[in-house]
Amino acid sequence: MxxxxxxxxxxxxxxxxxxxxxxxxxxxxxxxxxxxxxxxxxxxxxxxxxxxxxxxxxxxxxxxxxxxxxxxxxxxxxxxxxxSSLTREEFTVSINGAEIAEENRAAATTSERLSWTDPADFRLMVVGPDDDFGAMFFELRNGDEDVLMFVDPSHRDFFERIRGFLSRPTRRLDLGAGPNTVVVLGNAAEISSVDVQVTNSVEQQxxxxxxxxxxxxxxxxxxxxxxxxxxxxxxxxxxxxxxxxxxxxxxxxxxxxxxxxxxxxxxxxxxxxxxxxxxxxxxxxxxxxxxxxxxxxxxxxxxxxxxxxxxxxxxxxxxxxxxxxxxxxxxxxxxxxxxxxxxxxxxxxxxxxxxxxxxxxxxxxxxxxxxxxxxxxxxxxxxxxxxxxxxxxxxxxxxxxxxxxxxxxxxxxxxxxxxxxxxxxxxxxx
Ligand SMILES: [Zn+2]
Incomplete structure (x- = not known):
């Protein structure tokens, strides 16, 4: 008062x-x-x-x-x-003609569809056993570059956490905004051919x-x-x-x-x-x-x-x-x-x-x-x-x-x- x-x-x-x-x-x-x-x-x-x-x-x-x-x-x-509420419908990755098993790939994208069919569609990044995988991944997510990460299998635990998180439905204010990141757990290889396909169903709320x-x-x-x-x-x-x-x-x-x-x-x-x-x-x-x-x-x-x-x-x-x-x-x-x-x-x-x-x-x-x-x-x-x-x-x-x-x-x-x-x-x- x-x-x-x-x-x-x-x-x-x-x-x-x-x-x-x-x-x-x-x-x-x-x-x-x-x-x-x-x-x-x-x-x-x-x-x-x-x-x-x-x-x-x-x-x-x-x-x-x-x-x-x-x-x-x-x-x-x-x-x-x-x-936009996004739910993963389809996700496949094949590299040099070999399909990557479900438990070895993850994708972070806010787009309805992601299709990479040429190694020029993304930058390749190799994460070695001594690299800080988590820090590298989050830096990419805050950037604007499309990247395919080859991650050394020794990072399996952290990879599993990311994979679990990324496969869950998510909501976005700006559909398609931000970079796309595809993570493959396995030994790095020279990529001659690639096919990445991601489809999300989208519901407006x-x-x-x-x-x-x-x-x-x-x-x-x-x-x-x-x-x-x-x-x-x-x-x-x-x-x-x-x-x-x-x-x-x-x-x-x-x-x-x-x-x-x-x-x-x-x-x-x-x-x-x-x-x-x-x-x-x-x-x-x-x-x-x-x-x-x-x-x-x-x-x-x-x-x-x-x-x-x-x-x-x-x-x-x-x-x-x-x-x-x-x-x-x-x-x-x-x-x-x-x-x-x-x-x-x-x-x-x-x-x-x-x-x-x-x-x-x-x-x-x-x-x-x-x-x-x-x-x-x-x-x-x-x-x-x-x-x-x-x-x-x-x-x-x-x-x-x-x-x-x-x-x-x-x-x-x-x-x-x-x-x-x-x-x-x-x-x-x-
Ligand atoms: Zn509050």
């Missing part, structure tokens, strides 16, 4: 003739959204299920109610798109982010507030409960995003354009944030406040939150400065070993240079409810949650107002 009035003073002094009530972050609003999303009726909000569609409709109605604008290119608040906008005076400077609204759905029953409600992960973050949208919308027109995004499929590999990042120029995103699991107080006590990847831009420092003299404080992520910077949607935008950080408060290393059916609203500290939303509103204020601009993240280091 204290912080809201302190922060709103200069603003409302400037336009007090409007005699508008001072906006505040309201705990009742936060709890209402949190309760709705973590209710059993949402069935754990798993991507591609009716539960998440219900959650999307609920959030779209919230954005409508607040009076947000829709994001450019979207008809309403749903940012709908598809991913629909999903949607929920995105709302408060247009600012500067249309090309965007401040993004985000969280993910998907969760993991049904799990093994514990005491008759099989729904992983994801109250903390990440209905808490979504409740924050919705309340921040309402809060900022009640103020005068912001200097910067504010975008509020509820991402889908975070738990499935971040398809929602990936698709979102392709629908705008990431250079225009001045800051991304990604909110993750803020329903439980962190190890530094109440009125504190941490910021992942604190040193990768000065966004965290700017937030600290913005709340100086208040009860709130932000500090660097205390669990560097958990790689939290990479474990949420912020990483997708950070790879594009955006100062994109997650704000969180839950002790992830000891939390017993994380990804369990016990992640229920009853386990959360609702005062703490509301105070954290207040802290984020306060911490983001100078950036929203255009008075502060975080340094960019170096994508080469992400």
């Amino acid at each position: 204290k912080i809201a009035s302190v922060l709103s003073l200069p603003l409302f002094a400037a336009c007090s003739f409007l005699s508008v009530a001072e906006p505040e972050i309201d705990q009742e609003h936060v709890v209402r959204v949190l309760s709705a999303l973590s209710a059993d009726s949402m069935e754990g909000r798993e991507t591609f299920t009716p539960g998440i569609e219900k959650a999307a409709a609920f959030l779209a109605a919230e954005f409508e109610d607040i009076g947000l604008s829709s994001f450019e290119g979207n008809a309403g608040f749903l940012q709908s798109f598809h991913v 629909g999903l949607a982010n929920v995105v709302g906008v408060i247009p600012g005076r500067r249309a090309d400077e965007i401040v993004l507030f985000s969280a993910h609204y998907d969760h993991i759905g049904f799990s093994r029953a514990v005491n008759g409960d099989s729904i992983s409600n994801g109250a903390n992960d990440d209905a808490s973050g979504i409740a924050a995003v919705v309340e921040l949208a309402r809060y900022f919308n009640e103020m005068r027109r912001p200097e910067r354009t504010l975008v509020f995004a509820a991402f889908t499929a975070e738990e499935m590999g971040g398809f929602g944030s990936s698709y979102f990042s392709q629908q705008l120029d990431p250079d225009q995103i001045v800051s991304m406040f990604n909110i993750e699991m803020i329903g439980k107080p962190g190890i530094q006590g109440p009125n504190t939150a941490w910021i992942t990847g604190f040193d990768r831009s000065d966004m965290g420092e700017l937030m600290q400065r913005a709340v100086e003299g208040t009860v709130f404080s932000f500090y660097p992520d205390p669990y560097p070993d958990q790689n939290l910077f990479y474990r949420s949607d912020n990483a997708t935008l950070a790879r594009l240079g955006v100062p994109a950080h997650s704000i969180s408060t839950t002790a992830i290393d000891v939390d017993t409810d994380y990804h369990q059916v016990s992640d229920e609203i009853e386990t959360l500290d609702l005062d703490h949650l509301t105070n954290t939303v207040r802290a984020i509103a306060a911490g983001a204020r100078t950036i929203v107002d255009g008075d502060a601009t975080p340094t960019r993240v170096n994508p080469e280091e992400v």
Whole structure:
């Protein structure tokens, strides 16, 4: 309460003739959204299920109610798109006229069809017994070259793991994107003739982010507030409960995003354009944030406040939150400065070993240079409810949650107002 009035003073002094009530972050609003999303009726909000569609409709109605604008290119608040689900149908490899046995070949491809009939169709790479097969394979997957790897049989164990992984169905946002890698376990040979055939069946699956906008005076400077609204759905029953409600992960973050949208919308027109995004499929590999990042120029995103699991107080006590990847831009420092003299404080992520910077949607935008950080408060290393059916609203500290939303509103204020601009993240280091 204290912080809201302190922060709103200069603003409302400037336009007090409007005699508008001072906006505040309201705990009742936060709890209402949190309760709705973590209710059993949402069935754990798993991507591609009716539960998440219900959650999307609920959030779209919230954005409508607040009076947000829709994001450019979207008809309403749903940012709908598809991913391709690939299932291996056929896979054969023959080299110099001899067919390679099933247990000795693997293929990594995101294409519906792959056909190599000429040694010039790929580069040949030989992995010897002393080479680091794993490192070489993953480097290729991050590159853009089509390669056939001949792998020394001494690497059989690791090869088996890769083969098992690659033969499972997979989902891709961009069908056919990236390099093709075919791995053959066996002694290297000179290749005079080759025939590689891979066929995947492809099914399109629909999903949607929920995105709302408060247009600012500067249309090309965007401040993004985000969280993910998907969760993991049904799990093994514990005491008759099989729904992983994801109250903390990440209905808490979504409740924050919705309340921040309402809060900022009640103020005068912001200097910067504010975008509020509820991402889908975070738990499935971040398809929602990936698709979102392709629908705008990431250079225009001045800051991304990604909110993750803020329903439980962190190890530094109440009125504190941490910021992942604190040193990768000065966004965290700017937030600290913005709340100086208040009860709130932000500090660097205390669990560097958990790689939290990479474990949420912020990483997708950070790879594009955006100062994109997650704000969180839950002790992830000891939390017993994380990804369990016990992640229920009853386990959360609702005062703490509301105070954290207040802290984020306060911490983001100078950036929203255009008075502060975080340094960019170096994508080469992400
Ligand atoms: Zn999460």
